[in-house]
Amino acid sequence: MARLGELERKVMDVLWASMGTGLTVREVSEQLPHHAYTTVLTVLDRLGRKQLVRRTKDGRAHRYQAVASREAYTAELMHEALGAAPDPEAVLVRFAETVTSAEAVVLRRALLDSDGRTSPTPAAVHR
Numbered sequence: 001m002a003r004l005g006e007l008e009r010k011v012m013d014v015l016w017a018s019m020g021t022g023l024t025v026r027e028v029s030e031q032l033p034h035h036a037y038t039t040v041l042t043v044l045d046r047l048g049r050k051q052l053v054r055r056t057k058d059g060r061a062h063r064y065q066a067v068a069s070r071e072a073y074t075a076e077l078m079h080e081a082l083g084a085a086p087d088p089e090a091v092l093v094r095f096a097e098t099v100t101s102a103e104a105v106v107l108r109r110a111l112l113d114s115d116g117r118t119s120p121t122p123a124a125v126h127r
Contacts, residue, residue, distance in 0.1 A: 001076045002050035007035065011043050012073075015053060015066040022056065022063030 004012060014031045015023060029040040044064050047053040052073070055062045068076075085091045099107065 001073075001080050002052060003077075004052075007032075007039070007043055008047060010035075011040065011047065012052065012066060012070070015064060016070040019066060019069060022058075022065035024058070024061045024063055026061075028064065 010032055011028060014028050025037060025041045025044060028044065029035065029037045032040060044053060044055070048055055048064075052067055053064045054067055055064050057063075066073075082088050082091055096104070096107070
């Protein structure tokens with residue numbers, strides 16, 4: 001999964017905020033007034049090569065939109081970090097120890113809702 005630099009993240013934030021509609025380079029650059037149009041265009045092209053945005057033709061312009069939601073991107077980063085850990089179970093335990101009680105409720109609900117499991121199996125941890 002491609003990591004985002006500071007300006008890439010700002011561009012993705014703009015695209016995520018407009019999820020589904022797609023924006024032209026001009027529309028994105030108008031929301032990032034401290035960055036030149038050509039810089040925004042370069043970043044959008046780079047994000048396209050990283051397969052984080054898709055570009056579609058709209059008349060004479062192109063529209064850019066995020067391939068996945070911010071939540072899906074973040075979850076993939078978390079999954080990647082877990083997969084890179086020498087002891088994923090220890091990482092999960094440490095993570096569980098650091099979440100707030102409200103976050104723990106959300107995690108419990110998600111685990112219960114996912115495939116009818118009440119807790120992940122060791123094989124699922126090492127996916």
